[in-house]
Amino acid sequence: MGGGYVILPLLTSELVDKKKWISQEELCEYYALSSSLPGVIAANTALFTGRKLAGAKGAIAAITGVITPAFLAIILLAALLSEIVDYPAVQNIFWGVGIGVIALLILAVREMWAKCVFDKFSFAVYLVALVLALTGKISPAYIVIGAILIGVVKAKFTSKCDGREVER
Numbered sequence: 001m002g003g004g005y006v007i008l009p010l011l012t013s014e015l016v017d018k019k020k021w022i023s024q025e026e027l028c029e030y031y032a033l034s035s036s037l038p039g040v041i042a043a044n045t046a047l048f049t050g051r052k053l054a055g056a057k058g059a060i061a062a063i064t065g066v067i068t069p070a071f072l073a074i075i076l077l078a079a080l081l082s083e084i085v086d087y088p089a090v091q092n093i094f095w096g097v098g099i100g101v102i103a104l105l106i107l108a109v110r111e112m113w114a115k116c117v118f119d120k121f122s123f124a125v126y127l128v129a130l131v132l133a134l135t136g137k138i139s140p141a142y143i144v145i146g147a148i149l150i151g152v153v154k155a156k157f158t159s160k161c162d163g164r165e166v167e168r
Helices: 003-018 024-036 041-084 088-116 120-135 140-157
Strands: 158-161 164-167
Touching: 003 024, 003 041, 003 088, 024 041, 024 088, 024 140, 120 140, 140 158
Parallel strands: none
Antiparallel strands: 158 164
């Protein structure tokens, strides 16, 4: 129900706005990289942030801080939920959580859109990726790999200079 995308607004609020540990651009880079790596997106993003702040020790501390509470909560909730999952009130809670996840996904898309879709070329890549994803005939992994390759090829021909693209 949403995966790691729902945590992007929280990451922006905590890491960029409140603590100012990383910039919005760094968060988008870490988040995009984390999305393309195996594992939990929040943990991968924490790893990159922790490494930037305090090297290898910071990365280990960040991963531990993200994984431990979730691990303990899952163990406790799994035992509890197996007993009460069929109650109508619990089903209503899950429905409400699902709606909340949709709202957080919309916020994540809005946040990533502002940083990633900024010209006609990036919009065209987005549209192709969206159509391929919606048809379901191509694995999302191949879509991500294709977008990465397109980005690498584009970077070979252009570079960012003062916020505008300049031909090499």
